[in-house]
Amino acid sequence: MKSLLKLFSSVKLAIVLLIIITSTSLIGTLIPQQRSPSEYAAQFGQLANLLNRFQITDLYHSLWFLALLFLFALNILICTLTRFPAKFRKAFQPKLIKDKKNILVLKIKDSLGKNWGLAKTKEELKRELSSRHYRLKEEVEEKIVEIKEVKVEE
Template sequence: MKSLIRFLSSIKLAIFLIIIITLTSILGTLIPQNRPPQEYLKHYGQLASLLQKFQLTHLYSSWWFLTLLIFFSLNLIVCTLTRLKPKLRRIFSPQIAQEKKRILALQIHETLEKSISLEEIPEIIKKIFKKYHFRLKIQSTNNQIYLLGQKRIWGLFGADLVHLGLLIIVVGGIISGFTSFRTHLNIRQQEVIPVPQANFTFR
């Protein structure tokens, strides 16, 4: 199960699917879609049967293109959900106390030496953080005080909002592919013709 989740949440899978969907969409743009069979025969000759066999004449509603969209949707959902829990934990219950080596390993860090009491430090930091609109969390352990400042933390969900927007577009494409249809009708003057798969007629 874990290997399946890793596969579905893989960035490599996402990149592969995006490339394939993009390339096939280019084909769908270059090849006229949902035209009468005789039109393809006229323009493409013997190649027309091959285009119809691989459903390239109605690409966006073909089973294989919809399968690609479904896999891409699953990739977006699983990828978002697997990364959601750590983000929520970072916001609502972050790890405040850190080992010294982890702090020193940060790209930006500074060591200050001040001749003030340990009790004064939180109040001084509070004033500075409040000035710059940081949310401050404090934890004391073993005569050490750890302070964590957070600002604009909801920006962590920027990628998730992008995923949600993409998912809405892709799901819309899937629904359209399964439910939409096109047809060609030859209507003579004064003739009434029912539209296939629809509850109305044309005159």
């Protein structure tokens, strides 16, 4: 069961299924759909029997094409459900960054060349962010202060 869940939570499987669905849709677009058998025999000759056997003459209603669509939908659903909780937690309950090296690799960072104490720095930062209409949430852990901000649109 775990291996099946792992298979369906794979983005690689989604890409492969998408390529197969796109390729077969292209075939279904190039070959006329839902015509009479005599029209297919006249247009394709012996190939008409093969097209009919693999349901390519009515591709979008064939069981195997619908099965591909179902597998793709199932894959997308399982991918979403397995990845969403972690992404949700990371977005709304971020961890406190404690190391300077981790702070320096952040995309948005800034440093001030001030020799203030922690209390003064914290108050100045709060004042500046509040003046720019940010809502602030403060967390203190082991002499590390993290101020989280969310921009409030005016």
